[in-house]
Amino acid sequence: xxGYGLAAIGPxxxxxxxxxxxxxxxxxxxxxxxRLQTIAILGFALAEALxxxxxxxxxxx
Amino acid sequence: MTIAGRTDLAEFHSxxxxxxxxxxxxxxxxxxxxxxxxxxxxxxxxxxxxxxxAAVVPGRLQFAGELAYNFVRNGIARDSxxxxxxxxxxxYLTALFFLIVVNNYWGxxxxxxxxxxxxxxxxxxxxxxxxxLYNGVxxxxxxxxxxxxxxxxxxxxxxxxxxxxxxxxxxxxxxxRPVTLALRLFANMFAGHLLLLLFTLGGTYxxxxxxxxxxxxxxxxxxVLAIAVGFLEVLVMFLQAYVFTLLTAQYVGGALADxx
Numbered sequence: 001x002x003g004y005g006l007a008a009i010g011p012x013x014x015x016x017x018x019x020x021x022x023x024x025x026x027x028x029x030x031x032x033x034x035r036l037q038t039i040a041i042l043g044f045a046l047a048e049a050l051x052x053x054x055x056x057x058x059x060x061x
Numbered sequence: 062m063t064i065a066g067r068t069d070l071a072e073f074h075s076x077x078x079x080x081x082x083x084x085x086x087x088x089x090x091x092x093x094x095x096x097x098x099x100x101x102x103x104x105x106x107x108x109x110x111x112x113x114x115a116a117v118v119p120g121r122l123q124f125a126g127e128l129a130y131n132f133v134r135n136g137i138a139r140d141s142x143x144x145x146x147x148x149x150x151x152x153y154l155t156a157l158f159f160l161i162v163v164n165n166y167w168g169x170x171x172x173x174x175x176x177x178x179x180x181x182x183x184x185x186x187x188x189x190x191x192x193x194l195y196n197g198v199x200x201x202x203x204x205x206x207x208x209x210x211x212x213x214x215x216x217x218x219x220x221x222x223x224x225x226x227x228x229x230x231x232x233x234x235x236x237x238r239p240v241t242l243a244l245r246l247f248a249n250m251f252a253g254h255l256l257l258l259l260f261t262l263g264g265t266y267x268x269x270x271x272x273x274x275x276x277x278x279x280x281x282x283x284x285v286l287a288i289a290v291g292f293l294e295v296l297v298m299f300l301q302a303y304v305f306t307l308l309t310a311q312y313v314g315g316a317l318a319d320x321x
Binding site: 038 | 078140141241244245247248249251252300303304307308311
């Protein structure tokens with residue numbers, strides 16, 4: 001359990017950075033929101049995959 | 062979950078993966094199987110009813126159907142696959158998206174309250190379908206060797222670094238993709254439902270079974286948190302269906318792409 005908590009730090013930071021960049025981009029260019037949104041969701045999914053693998057392993061091991 | 066030195070408490074069993082192994086209803090038919098078929102029926106009936114009497118001026122139901130269809134068609138398929146040949150995949154993507162959405166929301170419907178994809182087998186099935194689809198269209202377009210080259214040799218890389226890049230690209234594009242696709246959906250549903258279980262059961266235990274009046278407010282707080290997690294789940298369930306469909310479209314688009 002503690003191990004999974006530690007493993008969730010990395011993806012948490014990553015997701016935070018992704019959305020920070022997305023907010024920045026929309027603030028600078030509001031008309032680019034639709035294109036940025038797809039990329040942001042995609043990046044969020046990819047970063048989240050690491051946390052997901054962690055939780056799967058926490059229940060397997 | 063017992064407190065040291067307090068043996069008069071009733072034992073609290075924290076929920077775990079075992080709570081997801083429901084007994085069979087009749088003859089090996091389990092609850093997730095029934096829900097899965099039910100979700101397929103719901104999606105089919107909705108779109109059939111919406112498109113049965115297609116009029117130029119849509120009614121309310123037809124308008125809802127068109128809205129749902131357009132969301133997948135323009136928001137997911139066209140942006141990811143490209144406007145040249147995305148129409149072939151729109152039926153599959155639409156069916157996939159709404160099947161996953163309905164199946165996820167079974168986790169919040171009273172009396173059903175079981176997200177189908179918290180059993181990993183269902184997610185594996187859909188990921189296998191997606192894997193066959195994107196590899197299939199890629200091989201059909203580029204030929205077997207050309208497709209392998211497309212998926213494992215990135216453009217603009219030369220020299221000895223290819224020895225490192227090619228196996229990595231091959232593993233990540235062919236082998237890891239379906240696994241992460243399935244596990245992402247499964248683990249989100251599983252973890253979310255487990256959180257709901259934990260907060261509701263924990264609150265019930267603290268209020269009714271702990272035998273200590275001081276724990277009652279804490280149990281009420283746990284119930285409030287369960288409601289909050291439920292709202293979070295509404296968001297997560299939609300988002301996971303969206304991500305699954307979006308990634309399927311991206312993989313198909315990548316398999317169809319010309320040499321980059």
